[in-house]
Amino acid sequence: MRDQVKTPYGGAVPDTPDPISEAHRQWSARWPEHADRMAAVTSVMRAQQLLLSRIEAVLKPHGLTFAAYEALRLLAFTRTGTMPMGKMGTRLMVHPASVTNVIGRLERRGLVGRAPSPDDRRVVLATITPAGRDLAEEATAALNDAAFGIAALPAERAAEITAALRAVRISVGELSDDQ
Amino acid sequence: MRDQVKTPYGGAVPDTPDPISEAHRQWSARWPEHADRMAAVTSVMRAQQLLLSRIEAVLKPHGLTFAAYEALRLLAFTRTGTMPMGKMGTRLMVHPASVTNVIGRLERRGLVGRAPSPDDRRVVLATITPAGRDLAEEATAALNDAAFGIAALPAERAAEITAALRAVRISVGELSDDQ
DNA sequence: GGAAACTATTTTAACTTCCAAATATTGGAT
DNA sequence: ATCCAATATTTGGAAGTTAAAATAGTTTCC
The missing domain is CATH 1.10.10.10 (Winged helix-like DNA-binding domain superfamily/Winged helix DNA-binding domain)
Known part of the structure; x- marks a missing residue:
């Protein structure tokens, strides 16, 4: 048996191809002007859930949350x-x-x-x-070895995420525009 | 006194200019090859916290989490x-x-x-x-009216976030490359 | 010097999440 | 027919979260 990672629940697999695209489509039909923001928010929530569950899986053997x-x-x-x-x-x-x-x-x-x-x-x-x-x-x-659960994600893609999310932190007022 | 929003705790304001840049810098000094992924993960966590707290604030008057x-x-x-x-x-x-x-x-x-x-x-x-x-x-x-807590974020920026995070979902195996 | 205002931490209580174990029920293999 | 494995839900318990109230200590300002 492969060392099958015991996924905490973030690993749950949805039953539709891409739930987020699907939600975006549904939302577009009724509130087209809000669909992109809704999808962004949902994406953040889902990414957080996936990442957190992978990280906690790495930390668990060390007895840490x-x-x-x-x-x-x-x-x-x-x-x-x-x-x-x-x-x-x-x-x-x-x-x-x-x-x-x-x-x-x-x-x-x-x-x-x-x-x-x-x-x-x-x-x-x-x-x-x-x-x-x-x-x-x-x-x-351990976290470094596991590359924070996203070993398969190229560093450039990672940097793009940080950059894109900086816009959220700015829009929410956590950051000023020039940092 | 201004109508000072009663921020739920996600609104907590850090005491350094940009904690994420700072963490990235610290990490770069020791594990340069992992700094970008670390920062991306931290960004997702923080964005989730900020967005969730805003959304819950909108929903609260309706008695919903x-x-x-x-x-x-x-x-x-x-x-x-x-x-x-x-x-x-x-x-x-x-x-x-x-x-x-x-x-x-x-x-x-x-x-x-x-x-x-x-x-x-x-x-x-x-x-x-x-x-x-x-x-x-x-x-x-109510959520639509509040634009999901990110009214200030242009729709194009929102779409960029969704796109950037799709890479996470792919790297984690939730999505195949072609959806 | 003392009252009032402010600050730091803890406690309490209500929710939320997840995991692991218990309970039912179904369905397939003997 | 019956036993066994798989499936669906619930229960109980640990951990985390927040808001609000309680406690203790400091500062400010008459």
Whole structure:
């Protein structure tokens, strides 16, 4: 038996040839002026689902979810291995409660430590442990080896995606036009 | 005070100019051959988060989450307004358990009915009610009015995104090259 | 110095997702 | 006829998300 990847559900296969083209066609029939945006949004949703499921499949053997990996990597990338919880939320662009949550789980596994800041006692500092660093290293290598689930996608195509989606981030106001 | 949109959390604003460019730079320093794919994946994740939060904000006044809306719309688009649970899962590309869940909630609100299939008693058929149809109609109009949260994005840019992401779906094997 | 306003984090509660296991039912092979 | 494998759905549990409220600590400004 080949090493058949256990696809998490993102791997579900639709029953029509291309559900997105099909949806676009249906939408065009009634609201032609919105069909392209609808298709773009649907494409993003589907791509995210596919990519996330592949990435989680790579991380799973290391005992990490994507959210956990991101938190760990963020800490591993800082010089001191320490960062205030709040700042982690901003960097990762997630809700503060989610940070509390992930760090809690990482802490229980001894991958991260937690301590009040000496400067401002409202602040809690998360610190990566040596074990956490090792795991982050390991997981990052795995993701690189797997080329983030899109080994078959040429780098130029990847760059096109980043460029095309920058337009979304601009239109939504996350980015200004000139970055 | 300006009418400051109450952004759901997807609206969180990062503290660096462009986190994705920055991550790309960091990655390039160590694993140059993977930086473009990493950035593409991160872009998709972030775009999804932004779009989902905008769409959910539009749907919220109608009492629907995106998942619920999709299920309702799927039923509304069929001729008979009826579909087996399993097929809904395939079409929506979500886990069967998620279908059970969403339909359960829609059922409790009287937007959908549920009945065992006369042909195969393993099968459960979900059927949209008149109230469900009305709501689907209403919500769809709202999404169109809001241009799916990307009114500011020109239709051509939207089409580029769909095209660029098709490459992902092909590379992952969801689509063959010629569709 | 103290009240009021603001900031950082956590808790709680409601949802959503997925996986894995349990339950039914069907249909094919002996 | 019956057993077994496949199929359809549900249940239970872990993880993640958000909004809103609670807690604690800092700052600002009279």
